[in-house]
Amino acid sequence: MKNQNKIRLFCLTLLLLGSNINDIKCQQDIFNNVILEKNSSEEGLYIVLDSAKQLEFDDPAHAEKFTKKVIQLSQKHKYLLIEADAYTYMGLLNEDMADFEKATQYFNMALKIFESENNKKGIASIYNNLGSMFDYKGVFDSSIYYFNKAMVINKETGNELGYGDNLYNTGLIYYATGKNDQALSNWFNALKIFEKLKDYEGMGACEHSIGLVMRAQKEFDKSIEYLEKAYINAVKSKDNRLTADVLMSMGNVYVETKDYNNALKKFKAAEILYQNSGDLFGLASIHTNIGDIFKIEENLDSAIFYYEKSNRVFVENEILSGVTHTYAELAECYLMKKAYTKAIDYCNLSMKVAEALDSKDYMSKVYFLLYRIHVKLNNPQKALDYHVKYTEINDTLFNENKQKIVEELQTKYETEKKEQQIKLQKSDIEKKEALIAKERFLKYGFGAIGLLFILLTLVIYRSNRHKKKVNMLLSQKNEQIMQKNEEITSQRDEIAAQRDLATNQRDIIAHQQRDITDSIKYAFQIQSAIFPHEEEVRLILKDYFILYKPRDIVSGDFYWVNKFGNKIIVVAADCTGHGVPGAFMSMLGVAFLNDIVNKEHITSPSVILNRLREDIILAMKQRGENVKQQDGMDVAAIVIDKEEQTIEFSGANNPLYLIKNEELIETKGDKMPVSIYAKMTPFNSHKFSIGSGDLVYIFSDGYADQFGGPHGKKLKYKYFKELLLNNKTKPMSEQKDILSQNFDSWRGEYPQVDDVLVIGIKI
Numbered sequence: 001m002k003n004q005n006k007i008r009l010f011c012l013t014l015l016l017l018g019s020n021i022n023d024i025k026c027q028q029d030i031f032n033n034v035i036l037e038k039n040s041s042e043e044g045l046y047i048v049l050d051s052a053k054q055l056e057f058d059d060p061a062h063a064e065k066f067t068k069k070v071i072q073l074s075q076k077h078k079y080l081l082i083e084a085d086a087y088t089y090m091g092l093l094n095e096d097m098a099d100f101e102k103a104t105q106y107f108n109m110a111l112k113i114f115e116s117e118n119n120k121k122g123i124a125s126i127y128n129n130l131g132s133m134f135d136y137k138g139v140f141d142s143s144i145y146y147f148n149k150a151m152v153i154n155k156e157t158g159n160e161l162g163y164g165d166n167l168y169n170t171g172l173i174y175y176a177t178g179k180n181d182q183a184l185s186n187w188f189n190a191l192k193i194f195e196k197l198k199d200y201e202g203m204g205a206c207e208h209s210i211g212l213v214m215r216a217q218k219e220f221d222k223s224i225e226y227l228e229k230a231y232i233n234a235v236k237s238k239d240n241r242l243t244a245d246v247l248m249s250m251g252n253v254y255v256e257t258k259d260y261n262n263a264l265k266k267f268k269a270a271e272i273l274y275q276n277s278g279d280l281f282g283l284a285s286i287h288t289n290i291g292d293i294f295k296i297e298e299n300l301d302s303a304i305f306y307y308e309k310s311n312r313v314f315v316e317n318e319i320l321s322g323v324t325h326t327y328a329e330l331a332e333c334y335l336m337k338k339a340y341t342k343a344i345d346y347c348n349l350s351m352k353v354a355e356a357l358d359s360k361d362y363m364s365k366v367y368f369l370l371y372r373i374h375v376k377l378n379n380p381q382k383a384l385d386y387h388v389k390y391t392e393i394n395d396t397l398f399n400e401n402k403q404k405i406v407e408e409l410q411t412k413y414e415t416e417k418k419e420q421q422i423k424l425q426k427s428d429i430e431k432k433e434a435l436i437a438k439e440r441f442l443k444y445g446f447g448a449i450g451l452l453f454i455l456l457t458l459v460i461y462r463s464n465r466h467k468k469k470v471n472m473l474l475s476q477k478n479e480q481i482m483q484k485n486e487e488i489t490s491q492r493d494e495i496a497a498q499r500d501l502a503t504n505q506r507d508i509i510a511h512q513q514r515d516i517t518d519s520i521k522y523a524f525q526i527q528s529a530i531f532p533h534e535e536e537v538r539l540i541l542k543d544y545f546i547l548y549k550p551r552d553i554v555s556g557d558f559y560w561v562n563k564f565g566n567k568i569i570v571v572a573a574d575c576t577g578h579g580v581p582g583a584f585m586s587m588l589g590v591a592f593l594n595d596i597v598n599k600e601h602i603t604s605p606s607v608i609l610n611r612l613r614e615d616i617i618l619a620m621k622q623r624g625e626n627v628k629q630q631d632g633m634d635v636a637a638i639v640i641d642k643e644e645q646t647i648e649f650s651g652a653n654n655p656l657y658l659i660k661n662e663e664l665i666e667t668k669g670d671k672m673p674v675s676i677y678a679k680m681t682p683f684n685s686h687k688f689s690i691g692s693g694d695l696v697y698i699f700s701d702g703y704a705d706q707f708g709g710p711h712g713k714k715l716k717y718k719y720f721k722e723l724l725l726n727n728k729t730k731p732m733s734e735q736k737d738i739l740s741q742n743f744d745s746w747r748g749e750y751p752q753v754d755d756v757l758v759i760g761i762k763i
């Protein structure tokens with residue numbers, strides 16, 4: 001009878017797992033076959049609970065109903081572990097519905113049972129679920145606390161799968177708090193465990209997360225490589241939600257690389273999976289992304305259709321960040337359609353939510369949209385008011401980020417200072433060790449001489465007088481040797497103490513260096529934030545590329561793009577030094593340019609450079625011709641007036657390349673930097689007429705100065721010009737790829753010598 005029951009349960013499992021989610025009546029009948037039996041077996045209740053879990057996203061209402069019935073019957077028959085599992089699943093269902101209070105109650109009820117039964121695996125699973133829930137809420141300290149508790153138990157009990165889950169989840173926290181190296185370390189370790197266990201879901205989740213970090217670090221090829229692996233494993237795991245998430249991430253990478261056709265294919269595939277699984281949040285996110293592509297391609301009716309679909313979901317579920325974002329996107333679509341009244345209405349809606357969230361990023365975006373709208377409506381006063389608000393809120397964001405960078409740079413300076421001290425201490429130790437060796441030699445030499453003297457005295461003089469004299473001499477020598485010994489011992493102890501101090505300081509510095517590297521990587525994110533938003537640049541320049549390759553994590557090269565009235569201002573700057581010092585100068589440059597253009601309303605490139613030089617000299621306290629502190633920057637600044645069909649250029653050491661009528665025209669900048677200099681005359685302006693299809697390039701010297709090739713020589717400007725001329729007919733995005741590939745090919749195994757910045761604009 002027991003065997004027959006097992007066969008019946010196995011068949012029932014197949015029916016439940018294979019049933020169509022739309023055929024709820026069929027599932028209800030199967031459910032009743034087990035539940036309504038007077039003596040429901042443990043196996044039967046486990047099957048029903050497993051089947052309920054299959055409905056988590058497809059039909060959560062029936063999943064909850066089935067699970068509550070399992071709890072009722074497990075209490076009746078005192079199946080404690082089934083009851084605890086059912087409480088756990090109820091916690092997960094309520095977490096999906098963002099009812100965190102109920103979820104916590106269910107998790108604690110399950111925890112109480114697992115603790116009473118001393119079921120460590122169950123206890124660890126509850127800690128893991130609590131950690132995930134606090135992660136979802138953004139309470140990272142509590143999340144780490146519970147993940148660590150789960151990790152300790154899983155390691156003690158040899159639960160490799162649970163330990164792998166904990167590593168993966170703590171990696172998510174590290175990623176959310178900007179600690180990418182620690183996140184990657186956790187995910188790679190978790191991936192090894194999941195590969196060993198052939199857990200495809202775990203493998204896919206780790207590879208997906210690694211791909212996201214690679215995308216954030218702009219390593220797009222590696223990102224796609226890991227996301228493709230994640231997709232294969234997600235499909236093997238039959239987890240539609242994970243598969244859809246991976247497809248959406250792949251689409252986002254293609255958007256960043258401007259491969260919109262592939263991006264749309266991935267988004268459409270993810271849309272089907274989210275729709276089939278009833279994942280409304282996933283569906284809303286993918287609709288927003290599809291809307292973004294249609295907006296970029298100026299298919300505005302389709303963009304509005306998808307933004308409205310996602311907005312409805314965000315509004316109904318009170319996801320405020322999604323609400324303000326989609327309102328802003330709708331406003332921009334109507335601006336592009338020249339439906340200015342509707343655009344203003346959506347801006348007001350977006351601003352209301354952004355203020356409730358105290359989100360300066362979204363407020364900045366909306367102010368910029370309102371500025372653009374009122375420029376189009378020919379309301380100069382309102383346009384100016386909104387541009388001032390936009391500038392002020394950006395300055396607030398910039399100042400908040402600047403303080404973090406200053407603190408991190410100070411830490412780096414102090415650490416380098418300590419390293420120098422340790423080098424000096426090591427040198428002193430080596431000198432003292434050499435002195436000890438010399439004194440040791442003298443000590444043994446004196447001992448040998450004393451011994452010979454005593455022997456000779458005994459042979460030659462046998463009288464008591466002579467013996468007494470010899471003993472006296474020997475006593476004196478012994479005192480000298482003892483004194484030398486004491487000095488040497490003292491010096492040895494001092495050297496040992498200094499060696500211990502040096503070792504301790506070395507360990508401290510190694511730890512500080514790791515922290516500093518993490519801080520500098522975070523500083524890279526902050527420095528990236530002060531650059532113009534990619535979306536703003538695209539709206540202003542339309543057809544362009546920016547090739548940006550820092551030599552170190554942070555860069556001394558920076559670019560600045562703005563639009564004031566009918567004029568587009570673009571600046572490419574190369575600050576003194578690179579890495580951290582250069583990054584410091586770039587921050588000053590961006591801040592000063594914001595003031596010069598946005599507050600002083602200066603749009604002449606030569607005047608901009610003159611004012612920038614004044615600010616640099618004042619800020620760096622530069623005085624006299626031979627001042628040591630000659631930090632500054634080489635700059636190329638252009639102002640494009642599309643209405644007048646002109647471009648105006650002014651340069652500090654850096655030139656402008658203009659390709660017009662199949663010819664590359666070079667206009668050199670003034671031979672002086674933007675800083676104090678022996679000869680400081682006003683910067684000159686050069687004005688040209690331009691036409692549709694003309695190409696403009698400004699850049700730093702990092703590209704042409706790179707060593708490499710077969711003979712380890714500089715790439716030079718001649719080759720750079722040839723590259724630009726030979727590829728002038730290609731799309732701007734393709735030109736960027738060609739320049740990047742040629743640079744890497746030329747460099748080969750040689751180190752990158754300087755930061756690289758090239759900006760190309762098609763008129």
